[in-house]
Amino acid sequence: MSLAQKQKPKESADVKRKTGLNVTPVLQGEPSCFANGRYCVTVIWLAALLLAPVWAQDAPPKTDDAPDIKPIQIDWPLDNPGPSAWPAQREAPTGGKLSLTPATEPDASPRAERPFPKQPGASNSGPSADNSDPEDDPDAPPGDALPPTGFQWGEATRQAMLFNAIQHALRFATEDGTRKEIKGPFFRDWFQSVRNLRGWRDGDPFLVNYIGHPIMGAASGYIQIHNDPKGQRLEFEPRKKTYWKSRMKAMAWSAVYSAQFELGPISEASLGNVGRAPRPDGKSPMSYVDLVITPTVGTLWLVGEDALDKHLIERFEGRVRNQFWRGIMRSFLNPGRSVANAMRFKWPWHRDRRKL
Numbered sequence: 001m002s003l004a005q006k007q008k009p010k011e012s013a014d015v016k017r018k019t020g021l022n023v024t025p026v027l028q029g030e031p032s033c034f035a036n037g038r039y040c041v042t043v044i045w046l047a048a049l050l051l052a053p054v055w056a057q058d059a060p061p062k063t064d065d066a067p068d069i070k071p072i073q074i075d076w077p078l079d080n081p082g083p084s085a086w087p088a089q090r091e092a093p094t095g096g097k098l099s100l101t102p103a104t105e106p107d108a109s110p111r112a113e114r115p116f117p118k119q120p121g122a123s124n125s126g127p128s129a130d131n132s133d134p135e136d137d138p139d140a141p142p143g144d145a146l147p148p149t150g151f152q153w154g155e156a157t158r159q160a161m162l163f164n165a166i167q168h169a170l171r172f173a174t175e176d177g178t179r180k181e182i183k184g185p186f187f188r189d190w191f192q193s194v195r196n197l198r199g200w201r202d203g204d205p206f207l208v209n210y211i212g213h214p215i216m217g218a219a220s221g222y223i224q225i226h227n228d229p230k231g232q233r234l235e236f237e238p239r240k241k242t243y244w245k246s247r248m249k250a251m252a253w254s255a256v257y258s259a260q261f262e263l264g265p266i267s268e269a270s271l272g273n274v275g276r277a278p279r280p281d282g283k284s285p286m287s288y289v290d291l292v293i294t295p296t297v298g299t300l301w302l303v304g305e306d307a308l309d310k311h312l313i314e315r316f317e318g319r320v321r322n323q324f325w326r327g328i329m330r331s332f333l334n335p336g337r338s339v340a341n342a343m344r345f346k347w348p349w350h351r352d353r354r355k356l
Contacts, residue, residue, distance in 0.1 A: 148229055156227035159343040160220065160257055167216075167261065168271055178272035186270065193269035193276040193286055202287040203279050209289055210297065213258075217298015218305060218336025219343075220257040221250035226340055226352075233353050236306035247303060255295035262290055298336075305334040309351075323356050330356075 171178050181189075202209070225231045231246030238244075261267055268274035268286075275286025313333055317326050330349035331338045338348035349356055 150229070152227040155344070156223055156253075159223045159227070159340070163219065163223065163339070163343050164257075164261060164266060168266070171268070171272065175272070178274070181273040181276065182271070184273070189273040189276055190265075190270040193273045194263050196275040196278075196284050197263070197286045197288070198284055199287045200289050201283060202285050202289055203281065203283045204289075209293060213290055213294045214297040214301040215336050215339070216261075217251075217254045217258065217294040217296075218302040219339035221247070221254045221295075221299060221302045222337050222340030223257075223343060224250045224253035226344055235353065236303070236310040247299060250302060251295050251299040254298050258291055258294035258298075261294075262286070302336055305337055308333050309337075314354075326356055 172182075225234075225246065228246065228249065230242070231249065234243050234246055236243070263269050263286075269276075275284055278284055309330075313329050316329050320326060327347075327349040330351070341348050341350045347356075
């Protein structure tokens with residue numbers, strides 16, 4: 001063995017002792033990872049942890065679970081293509097076809113129409129039953145005010161009192177005998193006029209007793225109807241009990257109004273003392289004809305106005321669009337309703353069910 005070979009192990013021992021490292025495997029040509037397996041495993045684990053996000057981003061998406069998307073085909077009939085036809089359809093080359101119809105046939109069963117929600121107070125007879133528009137009706141309640149549900153006693157009484165005051169004002173303006181009898185003791189002359197009530201004929205002409213008083217009865221009956229939510233929008237329907245029930249209420253109201261107008265504290269007997277003195281022919285001006293004819297014949301007159309409004313005026317309005325002539329027909333063919341409309345400060349041709 002040569003001297004160089006003998007000194008080599010000693011130098012290696014000195015390096016190991018000074019640096020604290022085992023360099024024997026390196027000098028011998030062996031990899032350090034095989035010398036210490038724990039270091040090798042740690043390096044591999046850290047490399048895999050750092051490269052995992054990169055592999056996940058570069059990985060292609062899986063197509064095994066993707067939904068089966070089918071093409072949509074729609075064949076539009078273009079027998080007479082107009083200017084609104086699609087350019088792609090007009091300029092399609094020969095043999096080409098724009099297919100946008102679905103691959104699967106849609107359900108051919110007709111869809112059930114979704115009913116409109118029922119509005120409070122509206123009927124199920126459709127839009128033809130009531131063509132009034134709350135937005136266009138100036139008489140509709142403002143805001144979200146709900147319509148009344150019970151009879152409006154206060155409003156009905158005020159309208160009846162206004163009607164009674166206007167009638168007595170006309171009496172004093174047109175009857176000279178009424179103005180002369182205003183003098184004297186109020187209560188004594190009033191009670192004397194009531195006690196003279198007798199007989200049927202009061203001496204008034206036919207036009208007053210059998211035309212004027214029925215219109216008065218119809219007007220007072222319509223005052224009751226206009227303030228009754230259950231009968232306000234009823235039209236002429238003689239086969240329904242609700243219609244006749246509403247009109248019988250109107251007749252009862254008309255009878256009370258007629259009795260007050262003839263005999264009450266603000267009446268012909270108290271203001272003008274009609275009936276206190278007999279007529280020159282011996283007949284008493286205070287008789288039963290007005291008390292009977294006003295509510296009974298007046299209710300028949302009211303029902304007749306309902307029938308005319310439904311079967312004549314509405315047909316006329318279906319053919320004539322001129323509002324002037326429509327208002328004339330409504331006002332003159334329904335005089336009792338027109339007077340009642342005026343008592344609630346509405347136009348004579350006003351209708352609660354429809355616009356002019």
